[in-house]
Amino acid sequence: MGDTKISPHSLAELKNTTDDALGNYLRGLKFEQDNTRLDVRLAIGYASVVIAAATFAADYKLGWEATKTWTAVAVVAYALLNGAFTYWMWAVEKGCVFTGVREGNKISVASKTKKHDPTYYLTISSANSGSKQITAPFTTWFTADGYFVAKPFQQWLASSVEAIGNADSKNALRDQRDEIASPSPEVELTPQGNGTADASGTDGKAKGSKRSKRKG
Amino acid sequence: MFSALGNLQPRQLAAQILNFALVLSTAFMLWKGLSVFTNSSSPIVVVLSGSMEPAFQRGDLLFLWNRGKETQVGEIVVYNVRGKDIPIVHRVIRRFGGGSAPLQLLTKGDNNAADDTELYARGQSYLDRSKDVIGSVVGYVPFVGYVTILLSEYPWLKTAMLGFMALTVVLQRE
Numbered sequence: 466m467g468d469t470k471i472s473p474h475s476l477a478e479l480k481n482t483t484d485d486a487l488g489n490y491l492r493g494l495k496f497e498q499d500n501t502r503l504d505v506r507l508a509i510g511y512a513s514v515v516i517a518a519a520t521f522a523a524d525y526k527l528g529w530e531a532t533k534t535w536t537a538v539a540v541v542a543y544a545l546l547n548g549a550f551t552y553w554m555w556a557v558e559k560g561c562v563f564t565g566v567r568e569g570n571k572i573s574v575a576s577k578t579k580k581h582d583p584t585y586y587l588t589i590s591s592a593n594s595g596s597k598q599i600t601a602p603f604t605t606w607f608t609a610d611g612y613f614v615a616k617p618f619q620q621w622l623a624s625s626v627e628a629i630g631n632a633d634s635k636n637a638l639r640d641q642r643d644e645i646a647s648p649s650p651e652v653e654l655t656p657q658g659n660g661t662a663d664a665s666g667t668d669g670k671a672k673g674s675k676r677s678k679r680k681g
Numbered sequence: 682m683f684s685a686l687g688n689l690q691p692r693q694l695a696a697q698i699l700n701f702a703l704v705l706s707t708a709f710m711l712w713k714g715l716s717v718f719t720n721s722s723s724p725i726v727v728v729l730s731g732s733m734e735p736a737f738q739r740g741d742l743l744f745l746w747n748r749g750k751e752t753q754v755g756e757i758v759v760y761n762v763r764g765k766d767i768p769i770v771h772r773v774i775r776r777f778g779g780g781s782a783p784l785q786l787l788t789k790g791d792n793n794a795a796d797d798t799e800l801y802a803r804g805q806s807y808l809d810r811s812k813d814v815i816g817s818v819v820g821y822v823p824f825v826g827y828v829t830i831l832l833s834e835y836p837w838l839k840t841a842m843l844g845f846m847a848l849t850v851v852l853q854r855e
Contacts, residue, residue: 488690503692510699517706520713529722540714547707 473611479603480578482613483585484562486606487574490619494632496565496572506553513546560588572628591628599625701850721747721816726759726768727826732790733757733770740827743770745816751779752786752810757818760788763802768815771797777807784810 471478492498520539523532560575571592576585583603590596599621606618616636623629623636630637715724728741736757737743745759752758752773759770774796775787785807789796798806808814832838 500692503696507692507695507699510696510703514699514702514706517710521709524713529716533717533720536713537717540710540717543706543710544714547703550703 469613471611471613473603473607473609476578476580476583479583479607480576480585483603483606483618484576486613486615486618487576487622488563490615490622491563491565491574491629494567494629496563496567496632499564499566499571502553502557502561502564505557506550509546509550509553513543513550516543516546567628567632570628572626589626589628591626594627597626697851701847704846704850719746719748719816721745723759723768723815726770726815727829728770729767729830730790732792733772734792736791737770737821738823740824740830742822742826743818744820744822746819747814747816749817750784750810752776752784752814752817758786758788758808759815759818760808760813761815762800763805763813765802769797769800770818786810786814 469482471482473479488498516539520532520536520543523535529536560577561573562576563572563574565572569592573590575588575590577588578584578586584600585603586598586600588596588598601621605621606614606616608614619633619636620638623633624638624641630639712724716722718724724745724747726743726745728737728739728743731739743759754773754776757770757772759768761768769788769790771788771790771793773786774789777785787796787798787807801808832842
């Protein structure tokens with residue numbers, strides 16, 4: 466995934482590469498991808514292509530005069546199907562790059578970019594936790610010469626999105642998040658007679674042990 | 682360049698191929714739609730010879746309309762010689778019939794010395810408006826059609842153009 470080099474100046478390539486990486490990452494985390502919207506688009510599209518091909522074949526074999534009425538019907542049908550196709554792409558897909566289910570939680574991810582703005586806008590709708598929008602500059606996971614680096618991308622996703630973080634705990638950086646949210650007091654039981662604990666934040670206990678105990 | 686394609690899922694590859702197929706089929710259906718609208722089997726033709734100079738030059742693009750039943754003397758029509766698939770663009774110089782009787786036309790190129798009797802099929806001495814005529818010229822764009830002449834004189838150009846188009850559409854993902 467990190468070996469294909471793209472042009473870091475092309476917003477379309479940045480977005481497409483990131484979208485592809487997102488799909489690969491989520492599928493790797495065992496999110497079952499729901500392909501209905503893409504299948505409907507393919508069905509409408511190929512149906513209209515079939516109509517065009519049939520019209521071409523009929524015209525080639527039978528000539529113009531014989532096929533006039535069929536051609537008129539086909540042109541109208543093609544126009545309608547193409548209209549439906551464009552509508553589907555615009556209204557329903559609406560920038561959606563991934564829809565999937567994992568452990569009963571359905572998520573839907575839509576991405577977009579704004580002209581001349583090298584930022585990735587992601588809208589995630591999750592069955593469990595509603596909809597939220599996260600953004601990050603493309604420079605977070607692209608090198609200056611256009612190589613995609615997976616780790617920072619995965620970390621950003623796993624730490625920003627609940628559903629993904631649940632699936633990928635390594636990248637979720639939950640410990641750091643929880644630490645920032647409420648720093649754990651470094652408790653040392655001092656041998657005082659009244660049994661009270663003296664909470665001070667300056668004891669140099671190993672950072673790992675206390676946290677792993679709390680995470681359980 | 683093709684590695685970008687190799688990384689795609691099969692559905693996405695199908696979507697890219699669909700994009701190219703849609704370009705071709707939309708172009709074709711637009712052409713057919715224009716045919717239906719003008720009631721002409723070939724609503725846009727290219728002038729191939731200099732027989733209508735100075736009105737039309739070789740390479741001019743002509744727009745045809747085939748719904749006018751009462752073609753008048755002086756109109757420029759495009760017709761196919763019976764048995765041949767070469768469209769000829771000439772002016773109507775005589776008409777017979779019309780109204781309830783089938784309309785028959787005699788044509789001649791402005792730049793030709795003689796009328797088209799020599800050009801018609803053996804035994805044919807006039808054009809049948811409903812059967813032979815593809816349409817009357819209602820407008821034209823000079824010189825643009827020369828590309829078509831090049832494409833027909835150098836057929837490898839057609840394959841090259843199509844191949845290039847296919848490459849750009851399938852590989853780009855905007």
